[in-house]
Each structure stands twice: as C-alpha cells, then as structure tokens.
Amino acid sequence: MMICCFVRKKSGPSCMILSKKIVQENINCFRSRPKTPFMRKLVSLMRLVPLLFLFALQANAQEVVITGSVRDLEKGEPLEGVTVRVAGKPTAVKTDAKGGFTIKASNGQVLQISYVGYEAQRVTVREGANYNVKMKSEASELDDVVVVAMDQKRKPRELGYSTQKLSGNEVQETQRENFLNSLQGRIAGATITPTSGVAGASSQIVLRGFNSMALDNSPLFVVDGIILDNQTVNESGGGASTGLASDRPNRDNDYTNRIADLNPNDIESITVLKGPEATALYGSQASSGAIVITTRKAKATGKLNVAYDNSFRFTSMTRFPEYSNKFSSGTNGVPENSFSYLGPEYAQGTKMYDNIDRFFQMGIAQTHNVGIDFGRKNYSFRFSGTYFDQTSVVPNNRLKRYNFRLSNTTKIGKKIEITPSIAYTNSANDKPLRGAGGYMLTLLQWPPTDDISDYLDASGNKNLLFGSNPNTEIDNPFFNVNFNRSRDNLERWVSTLGVNVNLFPWLLVTGRFGYDTYRQTGYTFRHPTSSLVTAGQGGQLDNYYRNYYGYNHTITATATKKLGNFNGRVMLGNMWQNLETQHYAIVGTNLLDSTSKDSSNTRANTRVRLNNARKGLPNYSINRQLAYFGEFSVNYKNMIFLTYTHRFETSSIFPADFRNYNYPAGSLSFIMSDLFPVLKSGNVMNYWKIRGSLANTARSSAPYANQSVFNIATVSGGGFAYGFTNANEKLEPERQSTYELGTEMKLLNNKINLDVTYYNTKNTKQIVENFRASYGTGFVLNTLNVGSTQNEGVEVAIDATLFKPRNSVGILVSTSIECGIR
Structure with a gap:
C-alpha cells in the first residue's frame, strides 16, 4: 500500500x-x-x-485579522465591553478596557458594532479601511441606569414608580457645605429646610410632605448600598434619653445633621426614591422615601490621573424686614427704660446707628478638592481629599471640615468583583448661641441710638443700657457671639465592602457590608453675666460625649431567565442592621473660670448627669432590625413591565406581640411609544411611558417608646421616679397605604423631558408622642396609636435643553412643580 x-x-x-x-x-x-x-x-x-x-x-485566504478601537464620540473615552460582530456569522468579540478589539473577517464582510445606550454602527471590511470607531450616545431613556433599592441597577423604563436622578457634578457645582441644600428646587416633591444660614446649620429634607404627626419624616440615606446615620443631637429628653443633661428645649443651639459629613466631591449620582412603593424593600425606615447615592470610582484608563479644583463663595445679607425707628423706648407715648418702642418720637437730628449693617459681615467659604485615580482592566484605585472652610455672616462662626476617602475595585477572574472603601471625616464647628428668637430679632429690639459694637465697658464687663443687673437685660448681639459659645467636634469613619459574584450567566449574588462609626463631643457655654442664666447660677456649662456604632448588611441573589418574548427576574435577600448610640452628658452651674469649657469648671454640687452615669455608663439607644425580602419581575418584549415585592421585617423597637410585620408592593409600566411605534413618527414624541404602583408599609417609633423607665429624682427626698411620659407597652407601628399614577415623555428629539405624577397616601395608627390624656394614667404625657391622616398631591418635573451646539455644553433649564393636599 x-x-x-x-x-x-x-x-x-x-x-x-x-x-x-x-x-x-x-x-x-x-x-x-x-x-x-x-x-x-x-x-x-x-x-x-x-x-x-x-x-x-x-x-x-480571504480572511484578514482586523485590529481597531471604539471610543465615545463626545468624550473621547474608550468604551469597554462593546460587541463587534461579523454580520451573518457567529463570530463576535468584546472591546477591552482600552476600547481595543481584534477579530477575523473577510474582505467585503460587514462588522456590526453595538453597545447599550449608543447608536449601532456598521463598517465594511476592505483594504485601507479605518477601524477606529467613534460611537454616538443615544438621546433616549437608555442613557441612564437608575440605582434603586438594595443597590440594584435598573433601566428607567422598567420602573413603575417615580424617581429623579441628579449627577454628582450638579451637586458639586453648587458648592454647598451640606449637600442636601443643593437639592433645593431640583427634585419635585422635595422640601429642604435649613435651620439658618450660619456655618454648620442642619437641614431637613421631606419628600411628599409630612405623613407622620410625631415621628421622623426624613428619608433614608443609602450610600453604595449601605445605610448611613443622619442623626442630630436632641437637647431635650430627660435623664433617660440621649440628649443633654440640662434637658433644654431645642431653641438656643443647632447641631449639624450627620449626612452633611458626606463629601459632595465623592458623589457620582443621586437617585431620589420618593414613595413607599419605591422603597418597600428597605422597610419601615424608608417609609418617607430614600436617597440613594453612588460614589465615584476610578476608570480603567491605565493612566495615573491627578485632579485639583477649588471654589470660593462669598455670602452677604441682602434682604431685611421693614421697620421704623421713629419712636423711642416707652409705652403709649410715655418714655421708660425698656426694649419696647412706643414712647415719644425721637427729636429731629438724633444720631442713629445702622446696627444691622454693623453686625452682619461678609461670609466666605473655600473648598479645595484633590482626586487621584489609577485603573487597569482588573483593578482600580481612587483617593480623594477635601478641605472646606466657612465663616458665616454671623461673627465668630466658623466650620472647618476635612474629608478623605480611598476606594478600590478589583475583579477576580470573570466571576468575582469586590469594591472596598474607607472614608474619614474630621470637622469642628465653632458657633455662638442664637437664642430663641435669633440674631435678627435681637438687633431689631436694640435701640438705634446705641452703637451696638460698643458692648463692653472700660473694665471689660457687659455694658448695660437700662438696668444694673446684667442677667436681667437682654444680651447685646455682639456680647452674645463673643461670650455665649458652643462647639462641636467630630471624627467619623465609614467603611464599606461590595461583593458581586456571577455564579452562572443567569445567577448573580451580591453583598453590601458597611460599618459607620463616629465620636462627637461638644459644649455649650453661657457666660455668668448673660441674660440666659440667673445671677444665682453664675453661668452654665453643658458638655456631651456621643459615640455611634452602626453595622448593616444586605445580601441578595438574583436569577434571570428569558422565555420567548418574556424576560423574568427573581430576587431574594436578607438585611440585618444593628445601630447603637451611646451618649454621656453633664451640666453644671457656678463657673469657677469664666473662660474654661471643661466640665470640671463648675461647682461639684451643681452637676447633673444622665441616669446611667451613676453606674459609670453612658445612656444608650439600640435599634436592631432583621428582614427577608423578595422581588419578582417580568416584562414582555421590553415594553410591558410588572414587578411585585414583599418584605418581612422584625424590629426590636416594638413589643413582642407587634414587632413582626410585612408589607407588599407592586408596580406596572407600559412603554406606549414601543407598543404603538406610530407615535414616534415625525420626531415630536420620542418616548412615552405610563406607570402605576401601590404599596403598604410601616413606620417605627423611636426606641424605648414602649418602656417606661425611672429617672433620678432631685426633689422630694431624692430616689427614683417615673417621668412625665408614659411609654406604651401595646404600641404598634404606623401603617401607610399609598398608590401613585404617572407618565413620562421625551419630546422634540429628546429636548424636552416631562414627568407627571399623582400620589395618594393614607396613614393609620398614627403614633402621637407627648399626648395629653387623663392624669388617671399616672402620667402627664402619653404615647398612643391615635388618628389618621391623608396626603395627596401632583408633581411635575420638566427638563428642557434650549440650546446645545455640536460637541459642546448645552443650556439646560430644569424646573419642578408640586401641588399637594394634606
């Protein structure tokens, strides 16, 4: 052979x-x-x-090896994960971190290049062809991916409820010391209320009005899937609370809300989930909505990038109330030594001082940001640092804050991604006491014939206008800002860990783990000659020491499946949180030194401490919560979406008989512009969605609202006694039922975006604290489930791009309107 x-x-x-x-x-x-x-x-x-x-x-012999790259047309940045396919063939590749690709094809064949959110392109293979492709972003709803509950990412068309999204650049450009203030006027249905315009002032945000008569109506704050604390110091509450030992009303002083510690320069995006149907997965703590924040991460460019920017802001008082300086001190035309101005008219030519202008000053704020990042295909690092320094229009008021943050993204093989981060904040807020009426009212009370800047006599003592006792005459505003002082110091650490594991192409397991802790200390000093204290008290000094420890985690498993024209998704998850606040406070009078702020600077027998101090322990507040939840979602041809969620929650706050509760939520959305393509003809309407949702949620009270405790009795022979407030051992959570209907449109080549929402919320079993009932209960004030409220309204959000040259920055007009019935 x-x-x-x-x-x-x-x-x-x-x-x-x-x-x-x-x-x-x-x-x-x-x-x-x-x-x-x-x-x-x-x-x-x-x-x-x-x-x-x-x-x-x-x-x-006809096949050739093609090498090319894909970049964003406007930004010039490489696009990773772009699909490059030979038309009619199974051959396909993905671009790498630098946007590069290599594929085999024959002359005359066509390369199909596609990427989510970009217009697809076709390139014919021929000799001398250019394979460096620049892709144009689609101006459609695919531009955005919204981060919703549990750090899940969804396309806007999937959502059956109202959300609004802001970019980190929009927040940073406002250069506000408290990033909450930058949301003012940008979110339909959001009410942001700063307590004042001074440095370090707290701010409250409420979404869709007040639904609870007595409990907290603030939304939940979630950063990279981790819940962050947003407490502020409560001056009142008594010896069993985590407030001040002096148990004062919250009027003379202000304390920064802790979400203000977040560095605006680290924010990549903010998603506002307004209603319970959007936040049902977060449970009772998000019954007033949630603000979901995603932080910046390094890009895999293979280069070391260093950025520095700064800003300087100047603030001045421009609007003042109208008032008359025609009459001197007195009543009914009769002169007298008082701060009442209904006496005789001032004589012509009487010298007057503009005390308001003398008091308020130019406020200056400066911010310096540094960002360093480096990234490759499988790992990246980002470091950021910010220095913020603000002096307000009120003299002797200054806030200084330092923020540092280090984050990392590491991919292990093709299945595992981890994203750890650690952030540190250090702040100091020097502030004068504002008094119950604020500085403006005191300035208006001051006689215009007296120079307010001359507030000390030759011996350095308080100048008196009408009396001989300095403690009975209101404080000159300049005396107040110089001698009645307060200060807060804070050190805060926040560490997070995100884990994504793609076990199978259809199964993703994620974990978000976070630990938030801080130590806050401060004092409030009232001068011995101030009208805020009596002569017998000889001054007063309040000191507090506060520690917070918060751990929470969320673990989810999400499975996806496609059956013909239907796409399904099932998510199951678990959440656990353990939040503890420890608070030690002491107050005393009869100051030994008129300048020292140490707690030992008071007479020992006048000192009062919180209850647990007798055992050498701080007062504490602990809130533990365990939850299991699930979500089922199905869509038909990516045009009709149905989602159902359910959460089962156990809270340590309520008695055993009422601490387990559950609540469902559902939503439905229709993409009308895809169901009826004729609607998109003529480029008048580019996108139209109608949506609806409903939910039932609960709202928790503060810890220990169901447990009466003994307070230290300082009268009637001492010992211990119940306080004025009766805690209710049969207290139940508030219940909240809500639904909303809405529509979204993109018009005139996506130049106009319109979002209209109607919402209706009914609140039952309202928890009312400090409720006066019969004294036969043995208490003056009670905590009860009484009453119900209803809240409904309409929100309208409009974004319009008026003018945008090619490859340039456009002019964008954004407005929001809310009309509510409460």
Missing part, C-alpha cells in the same frame, strides 16, 4: 497554499489502477481530498 503525503507552506499571516510540484506528485500517486475493487473505491475518494483542501485554503 502506498502512503501519499501533502506538504503545506505558509504565505502571509493567514493563507496556506500547496506547492504545485507536491500537488502533482500526490495526484500521480493515484494514477496506477489498484487491483481490488475496495482499493479502487478508496483511491477514488482520496483523489478528491486535494481538491477539497485547495477549496478550504482558498476560503481561508
């Missing part, structure tokens, strides 16, 4: 040819006729082999 061999030669990068001589020799080796029928058939088949091989080489 003769064995015939073929020999191949390489020619070029992908073509194989046969030597003519070798081919001829192989053909000749079959020319001699075999003797048996079997051999004759075998030889006949083997004669075809060289021809088949030649045809294969001819086809292979």
Whole structure:
C-alpha cells in the first residue's frame, strides 16, 4: 500500500497554499489502477481530498485579522465591553478596557458594532479601511441606569414608580457645605429646610410632605448600598434619653445633621426614591422615601490621573424686614427704660446707628478638592481629599471640615468583583448661641441710638443700657457671639465592602457590608453675666460625649431567565442592621473660670448627669432590625413591565406581640411609544411611558417608646421616679397605604423631558408622642396609636435643553412643580 503525503507552506499571516510540484506528485500517486475493487473505491475518494483542501485554503485566504478601537464620540473615552460582530456569522468579540478589539473577517464582510445606550454602527471590511470607531450616545431613556433599592441597577423604563436622578457634578457645582441644600428646587416633591444660614446649620429634607404627626419624616440615606446615620443631637429628653443633661428645649443651639459629613466631591449620582412603593424593600425606615447615592470610582484608563479644583463663595445679607425707628423706648407715648418702642418720637437730628449693617459681615467659604485615580482592566484605585472652610455672616462662626476617602475595585477572574472603601471625616464647628428668637430679632429690639459694637465697658464687663443687673437685660448681639459659645467636634469613619459574584450567566449574588462609626463631643457655654442664666447660677456649662456604632448588611441573589418574548427576574435577600448610640452628658452651674469649657469648671454640687452615669455608663439607644425580602419581575418584549415585592421585617423597637410585620408592593409600566411605534413618527414624541404602583408599609417609633423607665429624682427626698411620659407597652407601628399614577415623555428629539405624577397616601395608627390624656394614667404625657391622616398631591418635573451646539455644553433649564393636599 502506498502512503501519499501533502506538504503545506505558509504565505502571509493567514493563507496556506500547496506547492504545485507536491500537488502533482500526490495526484500521480493515484494514477496506477489498484487491483481490488475496495482499493479502487478508496483511491477514488482520496483523489478528491486535494481538491477539497485547495477549496478550504482558498476560503481561508480571504480572511484578514482586523485590529481597531471604539471610543465615545463626545468624550473621547474608550468604551469597554462593546460587541463587534461579523454580520451573518457567529463570530463576535468584546472591546477591552482600552476600547481595543481584534477579530477575523473577510474582505467585503460587514462588522456590526453595538453597545447599550449608543447608536449601532456598521463598517465594511476592505483594504485601507479605518477601524477606529467613534460611537454616538443615544438621546433616549437608555442613557441612564437608575440605582434603586438594595443597590440594584435598573433601566428607567422598567420602573413603575417615580424617581429623579441628579449627577454628582450638579451637586458639586453648587458648592454647598451640606449637600442636601443643593437639592433645593431640583427634585419635585422635595422640601429642604435649613435651620439658618450660619456655618454648620442642619437641614431637613421631606419628600411628599409630612405623613407622620410625631415621628421622623426624613428619608433614608443609602450610600453604595449601605445605610448611613443622619442623626442630630436632641437637647431635650430627660435623664433617660440621649440628649443633654440640662434637658433644654431645642431653641438656643443647632447641631449639624450627620449626612452633611458626606463629601459632595465623592458623589457620582443621586437617585431620589420618593414613595413607599419605591422603597418597600428597605422597610419601615424608608417609609418617607430614600436617597440613594453612588460614589465615584476610578476608570480603567491605565493612566495615573491627578485632579485639583477649588471654589470660593462669598455670602452677604441682602434682604431685611421693614421697620421704623421713629419712636423711642416707652409705652403709649410715655418714655421708660425698656426694649419696647412706643414712647415719644425721637427729636429731629438724633444720631442713629445702622446696627444691622454693623453686625452682619461678609461670609466666605473655600473648598479645595484633590482626586487621584489609577485603573487597569482588573483593578482600580481612587483617593480623594477635601478641605472646606466657612465663616458665616454671623461673627465668630466658623466650620472647618476635612474629608478623605480611598476606594478600590478589583475583579477576580470573570466571576468575582469586590469594591472596598474607607472614608474619614474630621470637622469642628465653632458657633455662638442664637437664642430663641435669633440674631435678627435681637438687633431689631436694640435701640438705634446705641452703637451696638460698643458692648463692653472700660473694665471689660457687659455694658448695660437700662438696668444694673446684667442677667436681667437682654444680651447685646455682639456680647452674645463673643461670650455665649458652643462647639462641636467630630471624627467619623465609614467603611464599606461590595461583593458581586456571577455564579452562572443567569445567577448573580451580591453583598453590601458597611460599618459607620463616629465620636462627637461638644459644649455649650453661657457666660455668668448673660441674660440666659440667673445671677444665682453664675453661668452654665453643658458638655456631651456621643459615640455611634452602626453595622448593616444586605445580601441578595438574583436569577434571570428569558422565555420567548418574556424576560423574568427573581430576587431574594436578607438585611440585618444593628445601630447603637451611646451618649454621656453633664451640666453644671457656678463657673469657677469664666473662660474654661471643661466640665470640671463648675461647682461639684451643681452637676447633673444622665441616669446611667451613676453606674459609670453612658445612656444608650439600640435599634436592631432583621428582614427577608423578595422581588419578582417580568416584562414582555421590553415594553410591558410588572414587578411585585414583599418584605418581612422584625424590629426590636416594638413589643413582642407587634414587632413582626410585612408589607407588599407592586408596580406596572407600559412603554406606549414601543407598543404603538406610530407615535414616534415625525420626531415630536420620542418616548412615552405610563406607570402605576401601590404599596403598604410601616413606620417605627423611636426606641424605648414602649418602656417606661425611672429617672433620678432631685426633689422630694431624692430616689427614683417615673417621668412625665408614659411609654406604651401595646404600641404598634404606623401603617401607610399609598398608590401613585404617572407618565413620562421625551419630546422634540429628546429636548424636552416631562414627568407627571399623582400620589395618594393614607396613614393609620398614627403614633402621637407627648399626648395629653387623663392624669388617671399616672402620667402627664402619653404615647398612643391615635388618628389618621391623608396626603395627596401632583408633581411635575420638566427638563428642557434650549440650546446645545455640536460637541459642546448645552443650556439646560430644569424646573419642578408640586401641588399637594394634606
């Protein structure tokens, strides 16, 4: 038997040819006729082999290796994960972190290049063609991915409830010391109320009005899937509370709400989830909505990027109330030594001082930001640092804050991604006491014939206008800001860990773990000669020491499946949180030194501490919560979306009989512009969605609202006694039922975005604290489930791009309107 061999030669990068001589020799080796029928058939088949091989080489000779890149048209940044496919063939590749790709194709074939949120492109393979592609972003609802409950990412078209999204750049451009203030006027249905305009002032945000008569109506704050604390110091509450030992009303002083510690420069995006149907997965703590924040991360550019920016803001008082300086001190035209101005008219030519202008000053705020990031395909790091320094329009008021943050993203193989981060905040707020009426009212009370800046006599004592007792005459505003002082110091650490594990193409397991802790200390100093204290008290000093420890985690497993025209998703998860506040406070009078702020600077027998101090322990407040939740979602052709969620929650706040509760939520949305494509003809309407949702949620009271405790009795022989407030051992959570209907439109080539929402919320089993009932209860004030409220309203949000040159920044007008019935 003769064995015939073929020999191949390489020619070029992908073509194989046969030597003519070798081919001829192989053909000749079959020319001699075999003797048996079997051999004759075998030889006949083997004669075809060289021809088949030649045809294969001819086809292979047409393929070439194509190398190219894909970038964003406007930003010029490389796009990772772009699909490059040979039309009509199964061959496809993805671009790498630098936007590069390599694929084999033949001359004349077409490369299809596609990426979510960008217009698809087609490039024909030919000699001399350019394969460096620039993709144009689609101006549609696919531009955004909204981060919703549990750090889940969703396309806007999927959502059956109202959300609004802001970019981090929009927040940073406002250069506000408290990022909450930057949301003012940008979110429909949001009411932001700063307590004052001084440095370090707290701010409250309420979404869709007040739904609870007595409990907290603030939304939940979630950063990278982790719940952050937003407490502020409560001066009142008594010896069993986590307030001040002096148990004062919250009027003379203000304390920054702790979400203000977040560095605006670290924010990538903010998603505002307004209603309970959007936040049902977060449970009772998000019954007033949630603000979901995503932080900046390094981009995988392979380069070290260093950025620095700064800003300087100047603030001044421009609007003042109208008032009259026509009359002198007195009553009914009769002069008297008082701060009442209904006496005789001032004589013509009487010298007047503009004390308001003398008091308020120019406020200056400066911010310096540094950002350093470096990233490659499988890992990236980002470090940021910010220095903020603000002096307000009120003299002797200054806030200084330092923020540092280090974050990392690491991909382990193709299935695991981890995103750890650690942030540190250090702030100091020096502030004067504002008094119950504020500085403006005191300035208006001051006689215009007295120079307010002359507030000390030659001996350095308080100048008096009408009396001889400094404690009975209201404080000159300049005396107040210099001698009645307060200060808060804070050190805060926030560490987070995100884990994403793609177990299978259809199953994703995620974990978000976070630990938030801070130590806050402060004092309030009232001068011995101030009208805020009596002569017998000889001054007063309040000191507090506060520690917070908060751990929470969320673990979810999400499975997806496609069946024909239907796409389904099922998510199951668990949440656990343990939040503890420890608070130690002491107050004393009869100051030994009129300048020292140490708690030992008071007479020992006047000092009062919180209850647990007798055991050498701080007062504490602990809130533990365990929850299991699930979500089922299905859509038809990416045009009709149905979602149902359910949460089962256990809270340590309520008695055993009422601490387990659950609540459902559902939503439905229709993409009308896809269901009826004729609506998009003419480019008048580019996108139209209608949506609806409903939910039932609960709202928790403060811890220990169901447990009466003993307070230290300082009268009637001492000992212990119940306080004025009766805690209710049968207290139940508030219940909240709500629904909303809405529509979203994009018009005129996506230049106008319109979002209209109607919402209706009914609140039952309202928890009312400090409720006066019969004294036969043994208490003056009670905590009860009484009453109900209803809250409904309409929200309208409009974004319009008036003018945008090609490859340039446009002019955007954004407005929001809310009309509510409460």
